[in-house]
């Protein structure tokens with residue numbers, strides 16, 4: 148595994164313009180990588196719970212791309228309320244970042260989830276929430292079920308181009324009338340010979356205006372709501388698919404969010420991922436990676452909120468002293484840094500358990516719950532210490548305050564996470580029989 152990781156990472160670094168750094172001088176490179184990771188995370192080495200030298204090099208390589216090719220354009224994308232998904236994904240795909248855990252036969256690196264964790268964490272250094280979210284949809288939300296359960300044909304058609312960055316994916320689960328209650332979706336794919344005819348619509352579809360294909364949850368048979376649905380690979384250019392609306396949002400401006408209608412959309416039955424009728428179960432499995440990704444993605448933004456606030460309040464003077472010198476300010480930041488380390492430990496532990504093959508539904512739900520809440524607390528408390536500047540569009544803290552509010556809602560609201568946790572704790576009351 149280690150040698151293979153070296154080979155693929157070396158290829159990735161070459162493409163990222165880091166060819167001069169060789170693995171033979173790994174000690175120096177490792178030290179450099181560790182310095183980057185530890186100064187950035189403020190976690191003084193705690194990264195080694197799940198990260199070794201290759202993870203740190205992967206992070207460093209991605210950081211170069213973010214600083215060179217992504218962050219310089221973020222302001223423009225935020226203004227335009229869109230980012231060029233095909234261009235950005237191609238760049239990431241060429242460097243191996245879209246298929247870290249995906250099978251080699253389809254262009255992936257076949258590494259374990261700790262490497263996806265490293266990538267997900269590093270994406271938090273992009274200067275907005277929208278672009279990391281769009282990338283996460285491609286890597287951890289729309290493709291895990293396809294990679295685990297899809298046929299060879301579907302993987303060649305949809306997974307391979309998503310890994311190489313030639314295709315943009317989106318996930319169609321939520322609908323106008325069904326968000327938290329996934330089992331209640333109404334989109335229906337009726338059988339007609341060897342085809343499916345899809346009618347209905349999806350709501351809140353990230354990447355929806357740009358996507359080439361959708362991993363779409365639809366009802367495919369009668370019967371119990373947990374057994375009557377399938378996940379379907381749906382090419383977005385199929386006649387009958389309409390992007391009805393681009394939704395305007397309070398944050399995540401770089402990311403496009405669409406409402407989509409389906410009217411007599413015909414796809415072959417062979418586009419069903421895995422077993423027909425297992426879509427709900429597959430989606431619940433797929434949610435595990437979505438929720439770990441969401442929690443991992445919170446680490447760098449929280450750390451950046453704290454670090455940027457320390458810098459600003461140290462410089463900013465009021466009543467003859469730095470704002471930072473008020474005990475309420477530095478104590479608050481100390482508390483937040485402590486909470487961040489608690490979250491980091493829980494996230495890394497969850498990743499470690501997941502890598503060992505455990506069902507981490509409970510832990511992933513706890514991590515997502517805590518990450519959403521801490522993002523809200525940290526962004527609100529830090530923004531306060533910026534005074535009027537915090538209320539402008541000119542500073543990162545205000546963008547993170549807006550963008551990161553989504554975490555407690557999207558991918559399962561806080562209350563849905565609590566319901567899952569309580570089910571595992573066996574404290575959820577049973578539904579009353581009428």
Ligand SMILES: Cc1cc2nc3c(=O)[nH]c(=O)nc-3n(C[C@H](O)[C@H](O)[C@H](O)COP(=O)(O)OP(=O)(O)OC[C@H]3O[C@@H](n4cnc5c(N)ncnc54)[C@H](O)[C@@H]3O)c2cc1C
Pocket residue numbers: 284317318319320321324325326327328350351352353354396399404553556557558559560561562563566
């Ligand atoms: C920017 C953005 C991007 C998104 N991207 C995607 C995407 O790419 N693909 C996709 O399929 N979906 C996507 N979503 C949808 C997202 O996952 C849903 O918004 C989320 O699951 C909540 O569903 P809802 O909005 O319908 O809220 P509702 O289900 O109407 O719930 C409203 C509120 O009710 C409360 N609530 C719900 N259930 C319970 C309960 N059991 N107990 C107590 N309180 C409860 C919660 O506070 C919840 O926030 C996105 C959403 C947004 C805003």
